Amino acid sequence: MATRAVSAKMSEAFGQAIIVENQPAAGGVVATNAVAKMPADGYTLLSAFDSFATNPFMYKGIQHDPLKDFAPISLMVKSPQVLVVFPGTGIKNMADLLKTAKAKADHFSFATPGAGTSSRLSTELFKQYAGIDSTLVTYKGGSQAITDLMGGQVNAMIVSVSLVLQHIQSGRLTPLAVSSAKRIAQLPEVPPIADTFAGFEAQSWTGMLAPAGTPKAVIDKLNAALVKALNSSDFKEKFTSQGVEVVGSSPEAFADWMNKESSKWSQVIKQRKITIE
Numbered sequence: 001m002a003t004r005a006v007s008a009k010m011s012e013a014f015g016q017a018i019i020v021e022n023q024p025a026a027g028g029v030v031a032t033n034a035v036a037k038m039p040a041d042g043y044t045l046l047s048a049f050d051s052f053a054t055n056p057f058m059y060k061g062i063q064h065d066p067l068k069d070f071a072p073i074s075l076m077v078k079s080p081q082v083l084v085v086f087p088g089t090g091i092k093n094m095a096d097l098l099k100t101a102k103a104k105a106d107h108f109s110f111a112t113p114g115a116g117t118s119s120r121l122s123t124e125l126f127k128q129y130a131g132i133d134s135t136l137v138t139y140k141g142g143s144q145a146i147t148d149l150m151g152g153q154v155n156a157m158i159v160s161v162s163l164v165l166q167h168i169q170s171g172r173l174t175p176l177a178v179s180s181a182k183r184i185a186q187l188p189e190v191p192p193i194a195d196t197f198a199g200f201e202a203q204s205w206t207g208m209l210a211p212a213g214t215p216k217a218v219i220d221k222l223n224a225a226l227v228k229a230l231n232s233s234d235f236k237e238k239f240t241s242q243g244v245e246v247v248g249s250s251p252e253a254f255a256d257w258m259n260k261e262s263s264k265w266s267q268v269i270k271q272r273k274i275t276i277e
Contacts, residue, residue, distance in 0.1 A: 009229035040213035161243035
Protein backbone atom coordinates (compact mmCIF):
# COMPACT_ATOMS: atom_id res chain seq x y z
CA MET A 1 0.00 0.00 0.00
CA ALA A 2 2.85 2.40 0.84
CA THR A 3 4.48 1.64 -2.50
CA ARG A 4 1.42 2.60 -4.53
CA ALA A 5 0.95 5.78 -2.52
CA VAL A 6 4.52 7.04 -3.01
CA SER A 7 4.59 5.88 -6.64
CA ALA A 8 1.69 8.16 -7.45
CA LYS A 9 3.53 11.13 -5.93
CA MET A 10 6.83 10.24 -7.61
CA SER A 11 5.00 9.94 -10.92
CA GLU A 12 3.83 13.54 -10.53
CA ALA A 13 7.36 14.68 -9.66
CA PHE A 14 8.94 13.00 -12.69
CA GLY A 15 6.08 13.76 -15.08
CA GLN A 16 5.72 10.16 -16.23
CA ALA A 17 3.72 7.13 -15.26
CA ILE A 18 5.14 4.66 -12.75
CA ILE A 19 3.70 1.15 -13.01
CA VAL A 20 3.52 -0.96 -9.84
CA GLU A 21 3.57 -4.69 -10.53
CA ASN A 22 2.83 -7.04 -7.65
CA GLN A 23 4.83 -10.30 -7.61
CA PRO A 24 4.30 -11.77 -4.12
CA ALA A 25 5.19 -15.36 -5.06
CA ALA A 26 7.69 -17.21 -2.83
CA GLY A 27 7.92 -14.37 -0.33
CA GLY A 28 9.04 -11.92 -3.01
CA VAL A 29 11.91 -14.11 -4.21
CA VAL A 30 10.62 -14.25 -7.81
CA ALA A 31 10.36 -10.46 -8.07
CA THR A 32 13.73 -9.94 -6.41
CA ASN A 33 15.52 -12.35 -8.72
CA ALA A 34 13.93 -10.62 -11.72
CA VAL A 35 14.86 -7.07 -10.70
CA ALA A 36 18.44 -8.11 -9.89
CA LYS A 37 18.91 -8.93 -13.59
CA MET A 38 17.37 -5.71 -14.92
CA PRO A 39 19.44 -2.88 -16.48
CA ALA A 40 20.89 -0.55 -13.85
CA ASP A 41 19.30 2.55 -15.36
CA GLY A 42 16.84 3.60 -12.65
CA TYR A 43 13.76 2.56 -14.62
CA THR A 44 13.11 -0.72 -12.80
CA LEU A 45 13.00 -0.58 -9.02
CA LEU A 46 12.21 -3.02 -6.24
CA SER A 47 9.92 -2.23 -3.34
CA ALA A 48 11.04 -4.81 -0.81
CA PHE A 49 9.65 -5.98 2.50
CA ASP A 50 11.67 -7.14 5.49
CA SER A 51 11.77 -10.67 4.04
CA PHE A 52 14.16 -9.28 1.40
CA ALA A 53 16.97 -9.37 3.97
CA THR A 54 16.09 -12.79 5.39
CA ASN A 55 14.98 -14.88 2.39
CA PRO A 56 18.54 -15.87 1.40
CA PHE A 57 18.94 -17.62 4.75
CA MET A 58 15.70 -19.60 4.46
CA TYR A 59 15.02 -20.38 0.80
CA LYS A 60 17.02 -22.66 -1.44
CA GLY A 61 17.92 -21.48 -4.92
CA ILE A 62 18.15 -17.77 -4.13
CA GLN A 63 19.91 -16.17 -7.11
CA HIS A 64 20.77 -12.84 -5.54
CA ASP A 65 22.62 -11.28 -2.64
CA PRO A 66 20.51 -8.51 -1.07
CA LEU A 67 23.60 -6.65 0.12
CA LYS A 68 25.60 -6.87 -3.12
CA ASP A 69 23.16 -7.10 -6.01
CA PHE A 70 21.07 -4.04 -5.16
CA ALA A 71 21.60 -0.34 -4.59
CA PRO A 72 19.57 0.97 -1.62
CA ILE A 73 17.47 4.07 -2.26
CA SER A 74 15.56 4.60 0.99
CA LEU A 75 13.97 2.84 3.93
CA MET A 76 10.34 3.89 3.50
CA VAL A 77 8.32 2.76 6.52
CA LYS A 78 8.65 0.64 9.63
CA SER A 79 5.76 -1.04 11.38
CA PRO A 80 5.98 -2.24 14.97
CA GLN A 81 4.27 -5.50 15.75
CA VAL A 82 2.03 -6.36 18.65
CA LEU A 83 1.56 -9.56 20.61
CA VAL A 84 -2.19 -10.18 20.75
CA VAL A 85 -4.27 -12.99 22.20
CA PHE A 86 -7.81 -14.26 21.81
CA PRO A 87 -9.80 -12.74 24.72
CA GLY A 88 -11.27 -16.14 25.51
CA THR A 89 -7.91 -17.32 26.80
CA GLY A 90 -8.35 -15.10 29.86
CA ILE A 91 -4.79 -13.85 29.43
CA LYS A 92 -4.45 -10.21 30.45
CA ASN A 93 -0.70 -9.58 30.52
CA MET A 94 2.70 -11.02 29.68
CA ALA A 95 2.98 -12.90 32.98
CA ASP A 96 -0.33 -14.66 32.27
CA LEU A 97 0.86 -15.58 28.79
CA LEU A 98 4.15 -17.06 29.93
CA LYS A 99 2.48 -19.03 32.69
CA THR A 100 -0.19 -20.42 30.36
CA ALA A 101 2.16 -21.14 27.45
CA LYS A 102 4.57 -23.04 29.68
CA ALA A 103 1.87 -24.96 31.54
CA LYS A 104 -0.04 -25.89 28.38
CA ALA A 105 2.77 -26.08 25.83
CA ASP A 106 1.08 -28.85 23.82
CA HIS A 107 -2.19 -26.94 23.54
CA PHE A 108 -1.10 -23.30 23.31
CA SER A 109 -0.66 -22.03 19.74
CA PHE A 110 0.74 -19.02 17.90
CA ALA A 111 -0.56 -18.07 14.45
CA THR A 112 1.69 -16.73 11.72
CA PRO A 113 0.67 -15.46 8.24
CA GLY A 114 3.45 -17.28 6.41
CA ALA A 115 6.52 -19.44 6.92
CA GLY A 116 9.01 -16.76 5.92
CA THR A 117 7.26 -13.65 7.23
CA SER A 118 8.53 -11.18 9.80
CA SER A 119 5.62 -12.30 12.01
CA ARG A 120 6.98 -15.85 12.00
CA LEU A 121 10.54 -14.71 12.73
CA SER A 122 9.37 -12.41 15.52
CA THR A 123 7.45 -15.32 17.03
CA GLU A 124 10.50 -17.56 16.84
CA LEU A 125 12.59 -14.87 18.51
CA PHE A 126 9.95 -14.42 21.21
CA LYS A 127 9.79 -18.16 21.90
CA GLN A 128 13.56 -18.18 22.15
CA TYR A 129 13.61 -15.32 24.67
CA ALA A 130 10.68 -16.77 26.64
CA GLY A 131 11.93 -20.34 26.69
CA ILE A 132 8.63 -21.74 25.42
CA ASP A 133 7.91 -24.20 22.62
CA SER A 134 4.27 -23.60 21.82
CA THR A 135 2.74 -24.84 18.57
CA LEU A 136 3.20 -22.62 15.51
CA VAL A 137 0.26 -22.63 13.09
CA THR A 138 1.24 -21.29 9.66
CA TYR A 139 -1.35 -19.72 7.36
CA LYS A 140 -1.19 -18.55 3.75
CA GLY A 141 -1.82 -14.91 4.54
CA GLY A 142 -2.68 -12.64 7.43
CA SER A 143 -6.44 -12.35 6.95
CA GLN A 144 -7.24 -15.98 7.70
CA ALA A 145 -4.76 -16.10 10.56
CA ILE A 146 -6.36 -13.08 12.21
CA THR A 147 -9.87 -14.42 11.59
CA ASP A 148 -9.01 -17.73 13.26
CA LEU A 149 -7.35 -15.90 16.15
CA MET A 150 -10.49 -13.87 16.77
CA GLY A 151 -12.49 -17.07 16.55
CA GLY A 152 -10.36 -18.85 19.13
CA GLN A 153 -8.95 -21.50 16.79
CA VAL A 154 -5.47 -20.27 17.74
CA ASN A 155 -4.41 -18.49 20.92
CA ALA A 156 -1.88 -15.77 20.12
CA MET A 157 -0.10 -13.92 17.33
CA ILE A 158 2.68 -11.39 16.82
CA VAL A 159 1.57 -9.22 13.91
CA SER A 160 1.94 -5.69 12.51
CA VAL A 161 -0.05 -3.18 14.52
CA SER A 162 -1.64 -1.79 11.36
CA LEU A 163 -3.30 -5.15 10.62
CA VAL A 164 -5.03 -5.58 13.97
CA LEU A 165 -5.43 -2.10 15.44
CA GLN A 166 -9.16 -1.95 14.66
CA HIS A 167 -9.70 -5.37 16.24
CA ILE A 168 -7.86 -4.26 19.37
CA GLN A 169 -9.96 -1.10 19.55
CA SER A 170 -13.16 -3.14 19.16
CA GLY A 171 -12.13 -5.55 21.92
CA ARG A 172 -11.94 -8.59 19.67
CA LEU A 173 -8.24 -9.01 20.43
CA THR A 174 -6.28 -8.33 23.63
CA PRO A 175 -2.89 -6.61 23.19
CA LEU A 176 -0.14 -7.69 25.60
CA ALA A 177 3.03 -6.03 24.32
CA VAL A 178 4.53 -4.29 21.30
CA SER A 179 7.70 -5.40 19.54
CA SER A 180 9.27 -1.95 19.27
CA ALA A 181 11.84 -0.82 21.82
CA LYS A 182 9.43 1.78 23.23
CA ARG A 183 5.67 2.27 23.56
CA ILE A 184 3.82 3.59 20.53
CA ALA A 185 1.28 6.39 20.28
CA GLN A 186 -1.51 4.17 18.93
CA LEU A 187 -1.31 1.80 21.93
CA PRO A 188 0.09 3.97 24.73
CA GLU A 189 -1.00 1.61 27.53
CA VAL A 190 0.69 -1.42 25.99
CA PRO A 191 4.28 -2.03 27.16
CA PRO A 192 7.07 -3.24 24.87
CA ILE A 193 8.13 -6.90 24.98
CA ALA A 194 11.54 -5.50 25.93
CA ASP A 195 10.13 -4.59 29.36
CA THR A 196 9.98 -8.35 30.02
CA PHE A 197 12.87 -9.49 27.81
CA ALA A 198 15.57 -6.82 27.59
CA GLY A 199 16.89 -6.26 24.09
CA PHE A 200 13.89 -7.68 22.25
CA GLU A 201 12.96 -5.68 19.17
CA ALA A 202 11.37 -6.64 15.86
CA GLN A 203 9.68 -4.54 13.21
CA SER A 204 8.25 -5.01 9.75
CA TRP A 205 9.59 -2.63 7.12
CA THR A 206 9.45 -1.63 3.48
CA GLY A 207 12.22 -0.06 1.42
CA MET A 208 13.04 0.77 -2.18
CA LEU A 209 16.09 -0.42 -4.10
CA ALA A 210 17.55 -0.44 -7.61
CA PRO A 211 19.78 -2.99 -9.35
CA ALA A 212 23.44 -2.77 -8.33
CA GLY A 213 25.45 -0.47 -10.55
CA THR A 214 22.76 2.17 -10.88
CA PRO A 215 24.65 5.51 -11.12
CA LYS A 216 24.83 7.48 -7.87
CA ALA A 217 23.30 10.53 -9.54
CA VAL A 218 20.25 8.44 -10.44
CA ILE A 219 20.03 6.97 -6.93
CA ASP A 220 20.23 10.45 -5.41
CA LYS A 221 17.47 11.75 -7.71
CA LEU A 222 15.22 8.82 -6.86
CA ASN A 223 15.97 9.22 -3.16
CA ALA A 224 15.06 12.92 -3.19
CA ALA A 225 11.72 12.26 -4.91
CA LEU A 226 10.91 9.30 -2.67
CA VAL A 227 11.76 11.05 0.59
CA LYS A 228 9.71 14.08 -0.47
CA ALA A 229 6.74 11.81 -1.18
CA LEU A 230 7.12 10.05 2.16
CA ASN A 231 7.26 13.34 4.04
CA SER A 232 4.15 14.80 2.39
CA SER A 233 1.56 15.64 5.01
CA ASP A 234 -1.22 13.44 3.61
CA PHE A 235 1.03 10.39 3.34
CA LYS A 236 2.40 10.78 6.87
CA GLU A 237 -1.04 11.40 8.36
CA LYS A 238 -2.54 8.35 6.66
CA PHE A 239 0.15 5.88 7.64
CA THR A 240 0.98 7.25 11.09
CA SER A 241 -2.68 6.87 12.09
CA GLN A 242 -2.36 3.17 11.29
CA GLY A 243 0.63 2.67 13.58
CA VAL A 244 3.19 2.87 10.79
CA GLU A 245 6.38 4.89 11.26
CA VAL A 246 7.28 6.88 8.14
CA VAL A 247 11.07 6.98 7.75
CA GLY A 248 12.55 8.32 4.51
CA SER A 249 16.29 7.67 4.90
CA SER A 250 19.48 8.22 2.99
CA PRO A 251 20.72 5.33 0.83
CA GLU A 252 23.61 4.86 3.27
CA ALA A 253 21.33 4.63 6.30
CA PHE A 254 19.14 2.10 4.51
CA ALA A 255 22.19 -0.01 3.63
CA ASP A 256 23.24 0.04 7.29
CA TRP A 257 19.73 -0.98 8.37
CA MET A 258 19.70 -3.95 6.01
CA ASN A 259 23.12 -5.09 7.16
CA LYS A 260 21.94 -5.11 10.76
CA GLU A 261 18.69 -6.87 9.88
CA SER A 262 20.51 -9.56 7.91
CA SER A 263 22.98 -10.16 10.69
CA LYS A 264 20.34 -10.32 13.41
CA TRP A 265 17.80 -12.54 11.68
CA SER A 266 20.32 -14.90 10.10
CA GLN A 267 21.31 -15.88 13.64
CA VAL A 268 17.67 -16.49 14.63
CA ILE A 269 17.07 -18.54 11.47
CA LYS A 270 20.15 -20.63 12.14
CA GLN A 271 19.41 -21.16 15.83
CA ARG A 272 15.75 -22.03 15.22
CA LYS A 273 16.67 -24.18 12.20
CA ILE A 274 14.19 -22.45 9.89
CA THR A 275 14.18 -23.60 6.26
CA ILE A 276 11.63 -23.19 3.46
CA GLU A 277 11.49 -25.39 0.38
